[in-house]
Amino acid sequence: MKNSKLTSFMPKIVIGSLVASLALTCMPFPKGADQAIAAASRSSQSFAKFMQMNAPSRTVKTVGGIQTVTNLSSTVVLVNKQRNLPSTYVPKDLVVPNVPFSFSGPSPKKQLRKIAANALEDLFAAAKKDGIELKAVSGYRSYATQKSIFERNASIKGEAVANKTSARPGQSEHQTGLSMDISSASVGYALEQSFGSTKEGKWLKANAHKYGFIIRYGKGKEKLTGYSYEPWHVRYVGVYIAGEITRQNLTLEQYLQKSI
Ligand SMILES: [Zn+2]
Numbered sequence: 001m002k003n004s005k006l007t008s009f010m011p012k013i014v015i016g017s018l019v020a021s022l023a024l025t026c027m028p029f030p031k032g033a034d035q036a037i038a039a040a041s042r043s044s045q046s047f048a049k050f051m052q053m054n055a056p057s058r059t060v061k062t063v064g065g066i067q068t069v070t071n072l073s074s075t076v077v078l079v080n081k082q083r084n085l086p087s088t089y090v091p092k093d094l095v096v097p098n099v100p101f102s103f104s105g106p107s108p109k110k111q112l113r114k115i116a117a118n119a120l121e122d123l124f125a126a127a128k129k130d131g132i133e134l135k136a137v138s139g140y141r142s143y144a145t146q147k148s149i150f151e152r153n154a155s156i157k158g159e160a161v162a163n164k165t166s167a168r169p170g171q172s173e174h175q176t177g178l179s180m181d182i183s184s185a186s187v188g189y190a191l192e193q194s195f196g197s198t199k200e201g202k203w204l205k206a207n208a209h210k211y212g213f214i215i216r217y218g219k220g221k222e223k224l225t226g227y228s229y230e231p232w233h234v235r236y237v238g239v240y241i242a243g244e245i246t247r248q249n250l251t252l253e254q255y256l257q258k259s260i
Pocket residue numbers: 174179180181232233234
């Protein structure tokens with residue numbers, strides 16, 4: 001993990017304990033302690049402001065009768081069945097992460113936004129170090145691609161089933177460039193719930209948050225996310241927030257609601 005990729009936000013609890021420990025153990029404060037407290041306080045304030053600015057209630061407007069998100073390029077942008085990305089949205093900083101893919105040759109779906117691509121490289125490197133072989137399967141997806149996927153699924157499975165397993169165009173996290181589907185040889189690189197029971201799927205669940213990712217559609221969270229359990233789909237939200245969501249076993253929806 002490179003320092004530059006760590007979130008600069010410091011949780012209030014850290015500041016609280018820093019102040020408390022300094023007050024208890026260091027009288028008078030050591031040189032620089034007041035600056036450290038001031039910096040921590042500034043971080044805390046900017047984190048609170050960041051969360052406030054990204055509150056679900058503040059980041060949606062109706063455009064042509066469609067509930068459309070306004071914080072498109074935020075790392076905590078909330079896209080779901082109630083909150084659409086505009087059909088024209090394409091992230092500006094898409095790159096191909098240097099990780100193994102389940103297929104060869106160039107493809108737009110190899111891309112992620114730069115911040116998520118860097119984090120994914122760190123995630124895959126850590127997995128490899130632990131003897132876990134992951135492969136990336138599908139990342140960025142344009143509105144038009146999602147439209148054809150949903151329409152194909154709906155024609156095969158019927159619209160109700162398609163709606164639980166695939167997103168309607170504009171409602172896919174893959175359009176944010178912050179999500180990647182990951183799988184392993186042990187399930188033939190399939191995107192299936194059985195991946196969650198493999199050693200690779202278990203490793204991913206236990207470690208994704210350390211690199212800023214969450215398992216976005218968790219087990220038992222179908223009612224909250226609108227999607228079946230997807231142990232293969234990770235979403236970048238940043239290290240601190242991913243840690244909190246994982247530790248508290250929340251969905252992104254719940255976390256963003258809670259934090260305002
Ligand atoms: Zn996915």
